[in-house]
Amino acid sequence: MPVEAREATRDTRGYIKLALDFLENPKTGPMSPVTKLKLIELWIYCARNRTGGTVTATQARRLVPGRIREIFTLARCWHHHDCTVATPCQHGACTPSTPCGRDFFTMHDYERHQTFHGPASARRKDTRGYLKLSVDFLENRKTGPLTPVTKLKLIELWIYCARNRTNGVIAASQARKIAPPRIREALTTAGSWKHHACTTATPCRHGACTANAPCGHGFFTMHDYQRHQNHYLEPTTRTEQARSAGRKGGLAKAANRREAASETTSVPARAPSTNAGASHNSQVINTSTPVSPLPYDSDAWEEKPLPPPRPAPRPRHGGDDVADRLNAAAPEIPATSAMRRRVLARLAPDAIAVLADPDAGAIRHAQAQAELDRAEAVIDARAEYLATTNVAENPDIDRLFDPHGPHGYARRMAAAHTPLPIPDPVSPGEVRAMAYRLARDHIDAIGRQGGTPPGPAREALRAELETLLGEGIHQDRLRTELRAMRETGMWAASKLRERLAKVPA
Incomplete structure (x- = not known):
């Protein structure tokens, strides 16, 4: 692995299965990003409410606009039914004996592709590879503020990792092919991936890259990929893990046998029984393992004080609304x-x-x-x-x-x-946001050039930029001076004010 292996904790959230050919499938490929996300939203609704793939017409009108509902019908992503005795929707007070009479939709082959909460006889297994997409993907605090195109690009990156079994690692060249710069910047800001330099300590292992001869192009690691998605191991690593698991299982069984034997020997002697078989068994047990009283552990019965609570981690600048x-x-x-x-x-x-x-x-x-x-x-x-x-x-x-x-x-x-130009900030919130963006881009560019700015450099530069914008310094002039500072490798906030003082407006 190119990064240090960390013990992955299991993700207990519910999820839907997204086939690895979802983006280029003949049925879903021609759809627009908004239509694809609406289809995912319907699957998430069915999984969260355990409807078995049925959606009432009322709920469908709430979730999906009319033009997209027509696209789903033409593409046969769902099928329309009338709620009758033969086909009840079973939503609310509807039962097979007293159907509600309203119409509903059934998602195409839902019981085949997704986790089906219904009779076992109706289940059919889908053997295609799939991606796990949590049911809070659309409104998650990290992915919710992203645009539809950015969300689909994030799904495409996950599909690439799952299809090529890279365990969440993407070469920088491949990332540039999949996602344009503005989307890569949005994913970095949201913390959906992290950039690493390809060195001897952290090789990307793409192509001819090895630990002895790294390519040096850099790579990205998807955030918590091994925790959420299927993890693929090399054959040697898989064999070693199986051997280690077998060894741990054998030790656990031996420990359980010892505990069972100690519990058996700690049972007090019973009164003589008239049953010869019971008496014989009691004698065999008591003579095979001598009874010895367990040592008294005074600490086992004393209430130990709870450890002090850990301090809450210091939130990063901006908190959860950085993307906004x-x-x-x-x-x-x-x-x-x-x-x-x-x-x-x-x-x-x-x-x-x-x-x-x-x-x-x-x-x-x-x-x-x-x-x-x-x-x-x-x-x-x-x-x-x-x-x-x-x-x-x-x-x-x-x-x-x-x-x-x-x-x-x-x-x-x-x-x-072509991205639209950035308008001049007017409100204090826009001034603060632009200062944060300029400081972030400047410090990140210095880091990519090989510089090592100290930790407080970004916050100090952000505060200085916010003050300068509040004093009426135009953003174009600040961008010009920051570009000149990047060429010389400077990041200190005091140098920016000095340069502005020397160069007339």
């Missing part, structure tokens, strides 16, 4: 109209200035309005891409990107793949 605050600092899609206007101001500053100038001519106003409409289309295209991983052709919108040629669709696709 980072999204507030650099939102992919503006959540409010005010934030949308601020993003537009970063996308098309000249157009906004021209539209605000009453002395500008009609032609300049028309050009500025077209540029602003194009910026609005960029935000909408980015939102559509993050929601569906696709941007459909639209002649009306494509014409904004290329009014006289056939390349509007390609240009809009390129714009949808």
Whole structure:
């Protein structure tokens, strides 16, 4: 293993089985990320409530929008039934003798793929490999704030590890192929994986990499993978573990025999019995093992004081809402109209200035309005891409990107793949979040370059950045100075203020 082996504690949460071909299956592969997650949500609902794969129509309308319900019906992910005496839904007060009469859905082959809480005669085993997905995956504090695309990429990384039996280890080159930079950054922030350098002490063992000759490319380890997923061992390690388990089992059996013998000898002598067989057995037992009184252990009956409680671990900076605050600092899609206007101001500053100038001519106003409409289309295209991983052709919108040629669709696709600019922070929460993001990116970049900043460096830089942003220093100027500091390997917060004092605004 590339990292130190730690004793894995068992995960007792409920889970659903997700087949390793879920993402490219002919039935589920063409679905959008939101549709795939809704299908997972239905399976989780059935597993959590032990419905055996049935979902009432009322609950289906609550969980799934109408267009996605139609997709499930066309893809035969579920089947519609009417609640009758022959097919009762058995939800609530519904029974086979008195059906409720409402319609319901049954998930396709649920009893074959999932843990089925029903009659044993209805179970069929699925021999495909699968992934364990906990029933709190969609609302977990770590994975809940992630976007649908990021959640599916995390599932894809788990599937890659399970299919290739890497035990949660992914080479950096493979991680770049699966997840784009923004998703890798989100997974690192959420603690879904950790990055390690490929060295002699921690080799990744991918390709020609060995402990004697590490490749040096680096790798990621999925968080608690061995605790949640199936763990695969090498044949020699499996044999050694089986031998060790057999040795421990033999020692445990011997200890149990000794305890049983000691308990037998500690039984007080009974009165003489008239039964010859009982008398003979008693004599055999008592003569084969001499009775000796157990030594008195005074500590066994004294109540020992409980150990002092362990101090609670110090929470990391930001607590559990780090992902929310980072999204507030650099939102992919503006959540409010005010934030949308601020993003537009970063996308098309000249157009906004021209539209605000009453002395500008009609032609300049028309050009500025077209540029602003194009910026609005960029935000909408980015939102559509993050929601569906696709941007459909639209002649009306494509014409904004290329009014006289056939390349509007390609240009809009390129714009949808480019992250939106970060708007200027306004509220104190946005200022604090942007300071945290800038400090985190700077310290992490210094660490990747080989530097070793001290532990308090990030918090000190964050506090200094928050103060500078509050004083009116623009984020672009701070990013320029931080980039120059990274080139020289500096991380001290005091150096940033010194550089700002030397360079005029």
